[in-house]
Structure formats: C-alpha cells, structure tokens
Amino acid sequence: MKQHSLKANHRRDAIIGWAFITPQMAGFVFFVLLPLVSVFLYSVQEKNLLFGTSVFNGLENFRLLFADPLFSKSLVNTLIFSAGVVPLNLIFSLLLALYLGGGKMGTRFVRGIIFLPVVTSGVAWAIVWKYLLQGGDAGPINWFLSLIGIEGPNWLFEKGWAMASVIVNRVMKNLGMNVLIFMGAVLNMPGDVIEAARIDGAKRFTLFFKIKLPLLMPTVMMVAIVTIIGSMRVFDTIKLMTDGGPEGSTMVMVYYIYHQAFRMFDTGFASALAVVLFLIVLVLTALQWFSRKRISFYES
Amino acid sequence: MNRKYLKQAPYALLVALLTLLFVYPFWWMVVNSLNSSAEIFGVPRLLPTSWAFSNYLDIFTVQPFARHYLNTLAVAIVGTAGNVLLAALAGYAFARMRFPLRNAAFLLLLTALMMPIEVTIIPLFFQMRGWGALDTLIPLMLLPIFGSQGAFSTFMLRQFYVTVPNELEEAARIDGLNPLGIFLKIMLPVAVPVLSSVAILAFIAVWNTYLEPLVFISSLENFTLPLSLTNFNDTYGLPQWHLQLAATTLSILPIMVVYLLFQQKVTDAMVNTGLK
C-alpha cells in the first residue's frame, strides 16, 4: 500500500465523504432548507395568491394569528388528534403484538388483514369510511348498530364524533405496521430473562410492566416517534371525510395552513401558521432527541 | 376439554372482531363497486345486486384513468428508486466515513424528519412555479427523495450501517476496491433487507401522497391516483359513487395482490425493522 501523509488521507476521506452525502444534502438544501427560509420571509408579508401581491407588513400576520379563534382551535384540535392517535395506536399495536406472538393458530391471517389498510392509500381508506359512516340508516355502520338497538349518530357531521371518526380511521390505517414491528421486537426479547421471572412467580401484570415493557422500550420509543410524525400526515383523511368541519372541530394545523393558503388565498398568513407549526415540531424533535439519550437508544 | 375451548373463546372473538373491522370495509367496497348508483344506500348486502361490471369499463371512459395509473406508477418508481439510492449513499457515509461537519450535517438532515410537508408547501409551490415545473410530475418525483421521506430513509440506513462490522470494509480495501466500489459491491448487497423495508415504506408513502399532487397538478392528464379517485364527479359535483368505488378498488388491487403474494417477505422486512 502506498504511504500517504495523514493529512492527505484525511482530505481524501473528507472529499469522498462529502461526495457521498452531497446528493442528499443538496436536495435537502433546495427542497427543505431554502423553502423553510422562504416561509419565514413570506410570513412577514401580505401575500395574496389570487391578486399576486407581496407587501411587507411586519408582524401583522402574527398579530392576527394570535387573535384568531380558529388558530387556537386548530392548535387544540391538533393536540386532541395526536393525543388520540398516538396512545391508541401504540397501546393496541403493542397489546396485539404480545397477544399474537404466542404462536396461536390463525396468527398469520390476523397479521395479514390488519396490514391491509397500511398498503391502502389514505385517500381510498377515507373514501370508503366516508360512505360507511353515513348518518341516519344510510350507512352500514349505523345499520349494524341499529340491529343491536343503538341509534348511531351522523358520525361525520357531529362535533365530537367527527374527530373520533378521524382518529379511529388513522389508528386503523397504521396499526398493522406497528404490530409487525413490535412482533419483531417481541421475538427478539431474551426468553431466558422472561422465563426466569416467570419461575420466580411473577404474575402477568408484573411480568408485563416490570420485565417486558422495559425490554421493549427502545422499540416503543422508535415506534412512538414514527407514529407522532405520522400523526401529522392527516391531510387526506380530513379533506375527504370532514373538510375541517363540522364547525371547525376537525380543523388541525396542517389543514388550516392549506385552507388559508389555497382557499382564502392568504399565503402570508398561512406562512405565519407554518412558522408556528415548524417551531412546535422543532421543540418536539429536540424533546425526543434528549429523551432518546436518556433511554439509551443505541448510537454509534 | 371444555376449559381448553373456553380459553380459545376470547381469542376467537378477537379474530372475529378484527375481521369485521379490517376486512368488511374492503368487502363493502368491492360489492358496491358492482352496484349501480341507487343501490349503494340502504340495507347493506353481502353480494352485489346488479353485478354492474360495466362500472369498471366506465371509469376508463369518464376519465383517462389508465394514464393516471401510469403517472402514479412512474412517480412512485422514480421517487422510491431515488430515495433509496441517495439515502443509502448518505447513510453509509454518515455511518462509516469520517469527514468534517459530519455530525452537524446529520443533525441538520434530521430536522427534516419530523417536518410535515405542509410547512414548506407554500414556498415549494412558488418555487416550482418559478422553475416552470407546475403541472408536471417533476415535483412529485423530487419531493419524496429529499423531504421527510428522504431524511427517514437516510436515518434508517445510517442506523443499519453502524452495525455492520468493520471487517467487511477492511477486506474490501485490501482487495483494492475504491470507496465507490466498496459501496456498490459490498455495502449495497449487505443492506438488502433494510433497503427492502425502506423501499417498501417509501413506495407506499409516495403512492399515497395527496397534498402535493393537489397543489402542483392541474391538468387532467397529469393527475395521480389520489386526485383521480376524488374526481369521479358528475357535471355538478355530485360524486358518482359506483364509479368512485370501482376506481378505488382498482387502485388498491395491485398493491393488495403484491402484498398477499409476498406477504411473508413484507412481514419479514417489517419484523426486521423491529428487531433493530
């Protein structure tokens, strides 16, 4: 092997390293970083999409934003939505993974069917459920309920039920994915530790909370992060099922941005909303970064 | 004997419930895709009433549905291929190579991970307009490669490459391979399971994007499937249910079939992600 000076070696490594990451990073700059800077720039302008105007107006958009009842509503709705989707998804997928992991008959079948919504497009899943959830007795869900004597509400047109429907729709859509991931983690749990605990007389509850859960924690954290990210991706469901209604009860932040930018044509105000959303996401990212370090998620 | 069956009961109940929740919607969709507009409402039946196979022909004449399918396929393939390739390159470099600002760059990239597309969609709209790329499939192909999906894939691959033993690279270097060669001949093949998971996730994500096509595409020929499915309206905006359901069925069918055929492989890929 040729002898190179240490410096030349380092330089060569640096060039190669950067060469490998340049395509991804260049794209990142163009399609993420630059637009992000632009969003900040637009948020201090009065920028109307229909009229094509672009006038600097300082913090006016932000002033309007904080006085906007629909803004606080969308913030609260986003919180409610995530608080609904993430725990439900995690709890059910974890429980299902543990329950199904025992090698029972028909596990393959169950695994198969709960993954079906995952491969379905969000649009298709929303369209089908929009029909199923029709009010009165026109929709199959209410028809089934009427068989057992319950009068189902007009799901998508009543305040609380609309949000519940959207939450359930999203949970069902992503449940299968998380079940599979958890099943992998469950398979990977050290069997001897669990056996030892069982021999020591640990009951089901203790076994779960004190042994299994801690062992699964890294995976749970990762799935939680992915699910929280995914809980933002609810645009198609809301647009097709409720359009932000009724009375704005399913208007979440991401939908409000679209609504302001492309329906009200106020891209300046919408950009201010986007800035707020970005800051929220930034805080969440920082939080999960620090919590990962605490739960000793494996790093290099 | 009785006790054994009694124990099975809750499990059987669960399976029945899950079947109802997860299979019935699809059953209902297929059944009603074969009904006429009037029969979709009212008492749900287990079988189609009018067996209107013509619905499946009509969807191609009412809209250029075949073209929409191809558009979506093109976008998904290019987007996924680009995503996986660039993410593997970057992920490998972040994991195994030393270069200045490596960790800073990686952290920067991760900020894209959690960022919803809605944050940057407005400037992206103006940017694409400036480039003359509005109403083309170009933004739809580029965004999955470089946005949140790209950061996610890079992250996954980097985590994987960190676990690859040094010996592989050492051996390759001794064999005289340059870094690109090492990457192509050793690092890619060894990452195939993770590449598969990442590719599957990316493909599904790109196939289903709705906001980006909604904002960037306006001409009918350039629609992708999500836009197409919501466009089966009659003259005055009343959706033509039977056509919409037939189209939805068709849009799901291929992925469903592929999934059912390769179920074991897909499951393994997902389970592997969990193992990590």
Place this chain on the structure above:
Amino acid sequence: MKTNQTKGVVRLLTFLLVLFLAMGMAFAAGAKEEAAPSGPVSMTIATWTSNPDQIALLDSFVQGFAAQKGIEIDATFESIPFAEYNTKLSLELQGQNGPDLFWVLETAAPAFIESGLLANLNDGMKAYDPQDISSDALELWSKDGNVYAIPFSTSPFFILYNEDLFAKAGVKTPEQYAAEGAWDWEAFKLASKTIKEKTGVWGFQTVDGQGYDARILHNLAPIVRSYGGDFWTDDGQVLINSDASVAAVQLFHDMVYQDVSVVPPGNQSDFFAGNAAMTVGQISRVSKLNDASFAWGIAPMPSGPEGKSPVIGQAAIGAHSKGKQAALASELVAYMTNKDSVAAMSGIWPPARKSVLESEAFLTSNKSVSKEQMQNAVAASIKTGRVLPSHVKYPQIEVESKMVFDKLWQKNADVGAILDEVAAVYAKYIK
C-alpha cells in the same frame, strides 16, 4: 468474490435505474406538445361542467370562430368540480399552463375583477351588438365602464319533482299547486312531509345535494328572500339575522329535523336516482333526466309572505389577461356570447341577450320541457329573480360563515342565535 457477477448485476441495476429515470422524465414533462408556429392554436377553456353534450356545443362555437378567422384552433376543455372551482382555477391561473378562457361564478365576480386576471373585453365585444346584452346582467361583470366577463347564463333555479312519487302519495303536484296560485312554502313543506310519510322516500333533496355546504346560499336564498329577508345588501346592510330571515331558515330547519322529510347532511340520496321526490335545479340539469326511470315535471320556486324570489345563477365567461393569447381569447369570448351562440345555448343556459330571451324560439329551445313549463319556471323567474350576493372578499366570507352555518345542522339548534353569529361574520367584511 464473484466480482464479475456482481459487476454485471450492478450494471444491470444502473441501466434499469437510468431507464426508469428517463421514463420518469418523459412522463414528468407532461403530455403537452409544443404547437408548431404554423400549426393549430391550442386553447384551454375551464368550466365546471363535464357534460359531454354541453362541451361539444361549446366546442362547436370555438370551431365556428376559428372558421370565421381562417385559423385552426384546438380547444381543450378542462372541467373543475364546482365545489373547488374558485380554488383550483386561482391556482391554475398562477401557473404557466393556466386556461385561456374560463367560466366565472357570479359570487366571485368582484374578486376576480379586482385580481386583474380578467382581460378587458370592450374591444372584442364591439362587433357583436353589445347593447343587446341586458345592462342589469352586465353590471356585475363590469367596472368603470369596462366589461371583464360576459354573462352567458342567467338561469333561475326552480323545483324539479318526481311525478310518480307524488301520485303514489296522493299529493297534488307543484305544477298543479302553481296553477291554482297556491304554491307556497307551507304547501311545499306539507307535500314533502306527506310523501316521506306515505312512501318512505325523502320529500326533498337540496340543490345538487350540496345545500348544507358548497351551495348553502343557493339553498337558503329563495326561502329567506321570499320572506322579505336577505343576506347582505350592496349598500352594506347585513340582514341575515332579521326576523324575516330567521323565520325562513327556521322553516327549512323544521323540515329537516322535525318533519325529517329532507335528505340530511352527509346522506347521498339523489333525486335523479329516484331517491327524493323534489329537488332544486336549473334548466341545465334537465339533461340528467333524459334516462330517468320516472315521470317528472318542473315548477317555479314556492312563494313566501313577501312573494316570490327565485335565485338566478349567473355565469360568465372571461379571458385570462395574462395568458399567452389574451387578445385572441378575448375575441373568442365575444364570439361565444354573440346572438347565434346564445340562441344555440338558450335551451341549457338561459340568455342574457334581450333579443334571444324575448324570442319564441327560447320557449321551445329545450326538447324535454314544454313551452308552459319553460314560461312558468324559467322565463317568468328571470324577470323576478335575483342573483346571489357577491363581494370582493367572497371566498373569505363563504369559508368563515360556513363554519358558523354548520351549527345549524343539529336537532336543537337555536336558529336565531346562530344567524346572529353569521351576521357578525358578515359584518366583519361588509362595510
């Protein structure tokens, strides 16, 4: 190591990737071909109809225009769904491939004129007897003496009804009521309720099934105005929460929640499929009944305490001022609204041209509708009807007020209180 094999695989993969990328680029660039300078001119026309017969008719005008000018025009018709028309159209007009001509909704007229996206049509119109177009009709589409879009449709909304269902329930038809001069909202409410009770079929479906959202003003305006109420006036008065308006909306609310005779929100039952006894429509909807499995008729809107106030839907067509061929497009707009074109369209889109409106031919222009029906339901209403209110900030008003209107669609809604809230929203914008 199987270096050669791996090399081959890598080569193959790279080749496939390049192939896919190339394919992708080809698709990505879209289907538009560059028109050769000496070839046909391509124009895009945006509408909210996708009815093939109507599109064919419009295309015939384009071809007539092309023949007259001695050039070749290749027209692409783009149909944007009504509920998203303004949004999508505005987005498209921002891009490079925006339509050259487009339909404009009357409610968005001020906003579009203000935006500068509509070309000035004065010059294009000169050749086609501009005086013939009723000045009332043009008012909405002009500013400072310049015409920015030409109305091609002044189409009243009227009642469409299913004769078979009425017969089955033993109820007098709307046409019979009208002939007696007894067709008012009480009769309407009673008919709807009776039909639901006797046949189990919904008595009434709101206009295009969108009466609770996209077409809420179309739905409420006839009732509200015939009671003497209104939404807002041009001189800045907000009237939606006046006693008359509240009484009117209460009537409709009772029909939905007390009588349960109206197709409720979210329910997709459709008059044209035979699942409702009455609905509201315009003459252009009549073509949907060509294959109807039931006998049907049309009647004017019911009258209220203050008389009749049918809603007139106006639609105009304009040219994109920033389009690549704005001048040619302006001329085409004028041609498409000249006397012959308007006469040809009058069976579907009642004319804004006086000469055509007052002709006998107009009354017989639609083969599915009798002369009397055309007279009673359409021609008479054009005289007494009014367009929906419009405003520069209409998109914002519509969206904000909808969220308040949503509250109406509950069983125990306090109609008066909710309309007060709507009035507050209106007051923000109407000055």
